[in-house]
Amino acid sequence: MKNEFITSRDVDFAKWYTDVVKAAKLCDYSNVKGCVVFEPAGYAIWEKMQAVLDNMFKETGHQNVYMPMLIPESLMKKEGELIEGFAPEVAWVTYGGSKELDERLCIRPTSETLFSDYFSNVVKSYRDLPLKYNQWCSVMRWEKTTRPFLRSREFLWQEGHTVHSSQKEAEEETRQMLNIYKKFFEEYLAIPVITGKKTEKEKFAGAEYSLTIEALMYNGVALQSGTSHYFGQKFSKAYDINFVNKDNKLEFAYQTSWGVTTRMIGALIMVHSDDFGLVLPPKIAPKQVVIVPIGNVSDVVSKIYSLLKNAGISVYVDNSEKSPGFKFKDAEVNGIPIRIEVGERDLEKNIYTVARRDTHEKINVNCDIDIVSYVNFLMDDIQNNLYNRAKDRRDKMTYKAENVEQMKKIIENNPGFIIADWCGSEECESSLRDINGLKSRCILEDEKPDHNCVVCGKKSKYRVVWGIQY
Amino acid sequence: MKNEFITSRDVDFAKWYTDVVKAAKLCDYSNVKGCVVFEPAGYAIWEKMQAVLDNMFKETGHQNVYMPMLIPESLMKKEGELIEGFAPEVAWVTYGGSKELDERLCIRPTSETLFSDYFSNVVKSYRDLPLKYNQWCSVMRWEKTTRPFLRSREFLWQEGHTVHSSQKEAEEETRQMLNIYKKFFEEYLAIPVITGKKTEKEKFAGAEYSLTIEALMYNGVALQSGTSHYFGQKFSKAYDINFVNKDNKLEFAYQTSWGVTTRMIGALIMVHSDDFGLVLPPKIAPKQVVIVPIGNVSDVVSKIYSLLKNAGISVYVDNSEKSPGFKFKDAEVNGIPIRIEVGERDLEKNIYTVARRDTHEKINVNCDIDIVSYVNFLMDDIQNNLYNRAKDRRDKMTYKAENVEQMKKIIENNPGFIIADWCGSEECESSLRDINGLKSRCILEDEKPDHNCVVCGKKSKYRVVWGIQY
Numbered sequence: 001m002k003n004e005f006i007t008s009r010d011v012d013f014a015k016w017y018t019d020v021v022k023a024a025k026l027c028d029y030s031n032v033k034g035c036v037v038f039e040p041a042g043y044a045i046w047e048k049m050q051a052v053l054d055n056m057f058k059e060t061g062h063q064n065v066y067m068p069m070l071i072p073e074s075l076m077k078k079e080g081e082l083i084e085g086f087a088p089e090v091a092w093v094t095y096g097g098s099k100e101l102d103e104r105l106c107i108r109p110t111s112e113t114l115f116s117d118y119f120s121n122v123v124k125s126y127r128d129l130p131l132k133y134n135q136w137c138s139v140m141r142w143e144k145t146t147r148p149f150l151r152s153r154e155f156l157w158q159e160g161h162t163v164h165s166s167q168k169e170a171e172e173e174t175r176q177m178l179n180i181y182k183k184f185f186e187e188y189l190a191i192p193v194i195t196g197k198k199t200e201k202e203k204f205a206g207a208e209y210s211l212t213i214e215a216l217m218y219n220g221v222a223l224q225s226g227t228s229h230y231f232g233q234k235f236s237k238a239y240d241i242n243f244v245n246k247d248n249k250l251e252f253a254y255q256t257s258w259g260v261t262t263r264m265i266g267a268l269i270m271v272h273s274d275d276f277g278l279v280l281p282p283k284i285a286p287k288q289v290v291i292v293p294i295g296n297v298s299d300v301v302s303k304i305y306s307l308l309k310n311a312g313i314s315v316y317v318d319n320s321e322k323s324p325g326f327k328f329k330d331a332e333v334n335g336i337p338i339r340i341e342v343g344e345r346d347l348e349k350n351i352y353t354v355a356r357r358d359t360h361e362k363i364n365v366n367c368d369i370d371i372v373s374y375v376n377f378l379m380d381d382i383q384n385n386l387y388n389r390a391k392d393r394r395d396k397m398t399y400k401a402e403n404v405e406q407m408k409k410i411i412e413n414n415p416g417f418i419i420a421d422w423c424g425s426e427e428c429e430s431s432l433r434d435i436n437g438l439k440s441r442c443i444l445e446d447e448k449p450d451h452n453c454v455v456c457g458k459k460s461k462y463r464v465v466w467g468i469q470y
Numbered sequence: 471m472k473n474e475f476i477t478s479r480d481v482d483f484a485k486w487y488t489d490v491v492k493a494a495k496l497c498d499y500s501n502v503k504g505c506v507v508f509e510p511a512g513y514a515i516w517e518k519m520q521a522v523l524d525n526m527f528k529e530t531g532h533q534n535v536y537m538p539m540l541i542p543e544s545l546m547k548k549e550g551e552l553i554e555g556f557a558p559e560v561a562w563v564t565y566g567g568s569k570e571l572d573e574r575l576c577i578r579p580t581s582e583t584l585f586s587d588y589f590s591n592v593v594k595s596y597r598d599l600p601l602k603y604n605q606w607c608s609v610m611r612w613e614k615t616t617r618p619f620l621r622s623r624e625f626l627w628q629e630g631h632t633v634h635s636s637q638k639e640a641e642e643e644t645r646q647m648l649n650i651y652k653k654f655f656e657e658y659l660a661i662p663v664i665t666g667k668k669t670e671k672e673k674f675a676g677a678e679y680s681l682t683i684e685a686l687m688y689n690g691v692a693l694q695s696g697t698s699h700y701f702g703q704k705f706s707k708a709y710d711i712n713f714v715n716k717d718n719k720l721e722f723a724y725q726t727s728w729g730v731t732t733r734m735i736g737a738l739i740m741v742h743s744d745d746f747g748l749v750l751p752p753k754i755a756p757k758q759v760v761i762v763p764i765g766n767v768s769d770v771v772s773k774i775y776s777l778l779k780n781a782g783i784s785v786y787v788d789n790s791e792k793s794p795g796f797k798f799k800d801a802e803v804n805g806i807p808i809r810i811e812v813g814e815r816d817l818e819k820n821i822y823t824v825a826r827r828d829t830h831e832k833i834n835v836n837c838d839i840d841i842v843s844y845v846n847f848l849m850d851d852i853q854n855n856l857y858n859r860a861k862d863r864r865d866k867m868t869y870k871a872e873n874v875e876q877m878k879k880i881i882e883n884n885p886g887f888i889i890a891d892w893c894g895s896e897e898c899e900s901s902l903r904d905i906n907g908l909k910s911r912c913i914l915e916d917e918k919p920d921h922n923c924v925v926c927g928k929k930s931k932y933r934v935v936w937g938i939q940y
Contacts, residue, residue, distance in 0.1 A: 031545055031587050032575070035538035040603070043534050064513050068505035068624055069539075069577075069608060070561070075501055088567045091540070093577070095562035096612040105502070107539075107563070107577070117501050133510070138539060138607075142566040154538055 003333055008275050013219040020269055021148045023333050024278040034146045034153035038262070041334065042149075044286035045265050046156060050136060052188055052284070053158065053260070056180050062132045062160060067114040069137070070105040075113050079238040082112060085205025089142045091153075107140040112206065112231075112257055115161040116239035123253060125244045129165040132173070134158055149266035150223075150470050157261035163253045165243060167232065170254035174230040177258040178211040181226035189264065190281040190387040191215050191271050192394050193225060194417065194465055196442030201426050204257075208232040214441045214465065216394045217270035220415035222441050222467030225267055228258035266470075271390050272358075278335030279357055281386050282379035289315040289375060290336045292327045295344030300352070304340060304371055311372040313379075332357065337382050338375060358382045358389075402451050404435070407466070411436050415468050419444070421460035423453035431455055432466065441465040473803055478745050483689040490739055491618045493803050494748040504616045504623035508732070511804065512619075514756035515735050516626060520606060522658055522754075523628065523730070526650050532602040532630060537584040539607070540575040545583050549708040552582060555675025559612045561623075577610040582676065582701075582727055585631040586709035593723060595714045599635040602643070604628055619736035620693075620940050627731035633723045635713060637702065640724035644700040647728040648681040651696035659734065660751040660857040661685050661741050662864050663695060664887065664935055666912030671896050674727075678702040684911040684935065686864045687740035690885035692911050692937030695737055698728035736940075741860050742828075748805030749827055751856050752849035759785040759845060760806045762797045765814030770822070774810060774841055781842040783849075802827065807852050808845060828852045828859075872921050874905070877936070881906050885938050889914070891930035893923035901925055902936065911935040 002008075005023050007015040021027060026042030038046065054064070070093060077083050090106040108114065119131065136158050146152045160177060164170040178195055185191045193213040203210040207229040215225045236242065236252040245251045272279040282288050289308055293301045301317055308315040318327045324341070331339045341353040351364045356378065365374065397416030401407045410418055415436070422428060422440070432438045432455065442465055449460035472478075475493050477485040491497060496512030508516065524534070540563060547553045560576040578584065589601065606628050616622045630647060634640040648665055655661045663683040673680040677699040685695045706712065706722040715721045742749040752758050759778055763771045771787055778785040788797045794811070801809045811823040821834045826848065835844065867886030871877045880888055885906070892898060892910070902908045902925065912935055919930035 028588065028591065030538050030584065032538040032540050032542060032584075035540065037538070037584075037588050038536035040533035040535055043536055046536075047534060063510035064517060065510055066508035066513055066516075066608075066626065068500050068502040068507070069610070070502050070505065070624070072502060090567065091563045091575075092565040093561045094564045095574075097558045097560065104565075105561075114500070114502075114507075118498065118507050121498065138536075140539070154540070156536065 002275050003277055003329065006275055006277060006333075009218065016275070017266075017269060018148065020273050020277055024335060026265065026278070027148050034143060036148050036152055038156070041286075042265060045268070045280070045284065046262055048284050048286050049188075049264060050158075053180075053184060054136075056184065057134050057158075057160065060132075060176065060180070062134045062162075064135060065133045066135055066137070067108075067111050067118065069108050071108055071111075071113055073104050073106065075117055076106060078113065079116075079206050079235055081234075082206040086110070086141075091140050091142055108137075109139055109141045110257075110259075111135070111137075111139075111159055111161065112235055113239075115257075116235045116241060116255070119163050119236075119253070119255075120239045120241045123163060123241055123243050126165040126246055129163055129243060129253065130169060130173075132160075132162045134160040147266075149262055149269070155262050157259050159259045160257060162256045163236075163241065164255070165245060165251070165253065167254050170232075170256050171230055174211060174228050174256045174258070177256070178213065178226075178228040181213050181228070181258075181260060184260075185213060185215065185225060186387065188281065188283045189268060190283075190383055190390060191225075191267055192387065192391040194442065194444075196444050196465065198227075198442060199429060199440045199464070201429055202440055204229045206231065206234055208234065212442050214417075214467070215267055215271065216397060216417055216467070217267070217470070218393070219270070220397050220468070222417065222469050223263070223267050223270070224441070224469065225264065226258070226260040229256060231255040231257065272386050273335070276360075277333030279386070280335040280337060281383050282337040283383055285314070285335065285337050287314050287316055287334075287336055288379060289313055289338045289340060290327075290331045291315065291317045291340045291342060292324055292331070293317065293319070293342050294324045297342045297344055297347060300347060300367070301342050304342070307372055308375060311376075313372070313375060328355075338378055354378065356382060358385050401454055403454060403457075404432070407432070407438065407454065408435050411438060411468065417441065418466045420454035420464060420466060421449035421451040422462050422464045423456055423458045424461035425456070428453055428455035436468055438466050439469055441467045441469070472745050473747055473799065476745055476747060476803075479688065486745070487739060488618065490743050490747055494805060496735065496748070497618050504613060506618050506622055508626070511756075512735060515738070515750070515754065516732055518754050518756050519658075519734060520628075523650075523654060524606075526654065527604050527628075527630065530602075530646065530650070532604045532632075534605060535603045536605055536607065537578075537581050537588065539578050541578055541581075541583055543574050543576065545587055546576060548583065549586075549676050549705055551704075552676040556580070556611075561610050561612055578607075579609055579611045580727075580729075581605065581629055582631065582705055583709075585727075586705045586711060586725070589633050589706075589723070589725075590709045590711045593633060593711055593713050596635040596716055599713060599723065600632055600639060600643070602630075602632045604630040617736075619732055619739070625732050627729050629729045630727060632726045633706075633711065634725070635715065635721075635723065637724050640702075640726050641700055644681060644698050644726045644728070647726070648683065648696075648698040651683050651698065651728075651730060654730075655683060655685065655695060656857065658751065658753045659738055660753075660853055660860060661695075661737055662857065662861040664912065664914075666914050666935065668697075668912055669899060669910045669934070671899055672910055674699045676701065676704055678704065682912050684887075684937070685737055685741065686867060686887055686937070687737070687940070688863070689740070690867050690938070692887065692939050693733070693737050693740070694911070694939065695734065696728070696730040699726060701725040701727065742856050743805065746830075747803030749856070750805040750807060751853050752807040753853055755784070755805065755807050757784050757786055757804075757806055758849060759783055759808045759810060760797075760801045761785065761787045761810045761812060762794055762801070763787065763789070763812050764794045767812045767814055767817060770817060770837070771812050774812065777842055778845060781846075783842070783845060798825075808848055824848065826852060828855050871924055873924060873927075874902070877902070877908065877924065878905050881908060881938065887911065888936045890924035890934060890936060891919035891921040892932050892934045893926055893928045894931035895923075895926070898923055898925035906938055908936050909939055911937045911939070
């Protein structure tokens with residue numbers, strides 16, 4: 001049933017979003033402006049994301065480390081573009097106890113500076129390379145307007161930082177991590193993404209270039225969902241990270257960095273969830289199955305529970321004092337992919353009911369069914385259905401435009417991704433901001449432009465995906 | 471062989487400690503005063519600790535959450551004792567970007583205030599209780615003198631925070647978490663601990679009482695290794711956390727908090743390690759077995775590697791270009807519990823060699839041995855041996871004293887734990903500081919005093935363990 005605490009998604013998307021966050025108890029506002037409390041249900045999704053990604057990182061030879069959370073101002077300033085990009089939005093520590101500090105320290109907005117400083121101490125020879133490090137931590141950016149998971153002053157993320165002895169190897173790393181993010185989004189979060197290169201204007205401060213995965217939300221707004229940056233020798237020159245190469249000559253090292261954040265929880269909500277509450281793909285759902293007992297059915301419930309649990313499925317029994325109707329509603333709002341209703345009267349007919357969260361379909365199954373196989377089959381089916389549904393919608397909301405008028409019309413009707421060719425000038429790119437803040441999402445690297453620039457009509461250099469962004 | 475980069479433990483313990491930290495690449499000093507870089511080998515130990523503890527916490531019904539890292543000064547001040555205890559040692563954020571903040575914010579030194587503030591928003595009825603939360607994060611305390619893992623401005627920890635509807639349940643929780651810490655230390659870290667209650671003087675600011683586990687290092691210095699606090703209604707009254715109880719009356723809630731930190735890595739070093747480098751108990755070692763190939767032995771090495779890996783043992787092959795001697799030394803300094811040396815000439819005799827890190831014993835084994843069973847047996851044996859060795863030493867260094875003269879003599883000769891009865895007056899307790907900073911470690915709750923107070927000679931109330939602390 002429609003949840004009375006959740007505004008309809010098609011009526012007020014922004015309100016619907018915060019209603020779902022609140023109703024599913026994912027996070028709560030705190031007394032600290034712009035910072036949220038990650039509640040158990042929200043943090044459990046993050047832990048599941050961490051487990052999968054951490055494994056992918058380790059399988060590709062990365063190791064976890066932890067850098068200090070504070071950065072001295074002088075260290076931060078060594079790389080000019082980075083400090084320019086971040087200075088307006090960092091939090092500054094000026095007192096330690098009652099003593100004013102000689103030099104103020106900022107809370108990390110990102111850790112290129114600290115990693116580079118560390119690398120400059122430990123990298124001596126090509127034999128020390130590559131160093132492929134990652135850290136899970138929180139970062140702080142003094143944002144003015146904030147929204148749960150999408151934009152907050154403090155958020156959780158992972159940041160990978162690697163050093164290589166050749167440009168080729170570093171560029172391969174940059175590409176590899178982008179592909180890992182794409183795989184994670186499509187196979188685990190069931191969210192299709194477009195990959196490409198950021199324009200000069202939109203790339204990360206201090207990067208040679210930035211690769212990105214871009215996802216489209218239910219309301220047609222684009223979400224930058226993960227980025228992988230190639231730094232070349234920019235940081236190694238600023239922080240003096242050099243090594244003796246195979247020719248016994250000093251060479252500056254080649255670096256990358258890459259990250260994804262708790263914003264991914266926001267993407268899960270805005271791509272899959274509905275007016276009933278949260279919808280989670282089974283592969284990322286902390287709780288995959290709930291069993292709701294109706295009447296005196298504890299023997300059968302115990303049996304189903306044990307079978308599923310022993311098969312490695314995350315299952316729980318809702319033994320609260322609520323009525324079955326309320327338990328169904330809880331399971332829906334919390335995004336449990338599969339609900340098994342075991343009722344006394346149904347058992348007399350040797351059946352019980354399995355309900356899918358994605359389609360709301362209810363299926364009567366015979367008590368003699370192999371429930372483990374069936375649940376595994378259903379979970380695969382739900383996972384695929386969520387992906388296909390999101391992809392169909394994304395494809396339907398991906399438009400082509402040849403001029404600014406067409407772009408305006410698309411955005412006015414129903415925003416989405418707009419594919420349009422571009423001459424490469426920052427002037428043309430910036431002018432599109434006038435259309436509801438339209439921005440380039442990424443350059444499609446595998447496609448050649450075959451139209452003139454969508455703005456100036458001159459010869460195009462790139463085929464670009466444009467969109468309104470979060 | 472003795473490592474030439476490591477000072478002998480018996481010559482200069484403090485230097486030995488930092489030499490081991492550096493040689494095993496556990497952490498590195500950073501450009502941020504008082505903060506260290508957790509390098510892969512050090513962070514991997516922390517990840518292993520986290521995995522085991524997190525599982526123990528979840529099995530006892532705790533859920534992970536994440537609170538903001540910043541605390542507004544006004545919120546911090548609500549509980550008087552807490553701010554008094556922490557004010558001299560917090561870092562203050564006073565600027566966001568270029569704008570001075572209306573109210574300064576401190577980086578969390580601990581999160582009772584934020585949890586309590588959150589609890590006051592969400593706790594309404596006894597039906598909402600208990601709430602049993604934990605968070606993994608870093609905290610900041612503006613220490614003046616710092617030592618890697620033992621005392622640094624920023625360190626990593628977990629902090630559990632729970633709310634209960636009765637004093638009894640909260641006290642049971644406090645005790646349960648102490649027992650989990652004890653179990654973790656003894657069964658996983660192979661470190662015997664004494665458990666007891668902190669004196670009023672030494673308890674956590676704001677607690678009704680604090681329970682502690684205390685370990686003894688190789689040099690006889692005591693390390694407070696984990697604490698579990700019962701708050702009663704102190705915080706719930708200050709932060710207005712009340713609930714409607716079963717009699718339909720408003721009641722202030724009962725709270726606990728408990729934590730362990732990356733200091734545990736320091737304990738592992740100072741209890742088990744030696745002049746050859748790090749020694750790790752197999753249950754907490756990120757890498758349990760290293761295989762060193764000598765000559766053309768790749769078939770046998772692959773076979774042993776696969777067998778061990780498939781059995782869930784953490785194993786790697788040292789395929790670096792170093793000589794076998796250097797590889798042995800690396801394995802020793804890095805604390806790999808078991809080293810398997812596979813040599814061409816040995817294989818002709820159908821044997822290879824297994825070396826234990828704890829005893830340096832080398833054992834020739836027949837190639838036809840069931841290597842998985844043998845390694846599992848050896849790991850158990852090493853784990854037990856490390857525990858027994860530490861316990862024997864601890865027991866030998868635990869003394870009894872009846873007066874101050876005896877205490878002085880013990881501390882002068884060879885510090886350790888001193889058991890002595892005490893009248894309970896803070897004056898007597900404080901006066902012992904004059905003996906090299908001797909402090910109470912904990913009150914032994916299960917033992918009754920049978921001597922007069924070790925200081926004033928009046929009637930005793932408690933049997934107390936005293937020691938010099940880190």
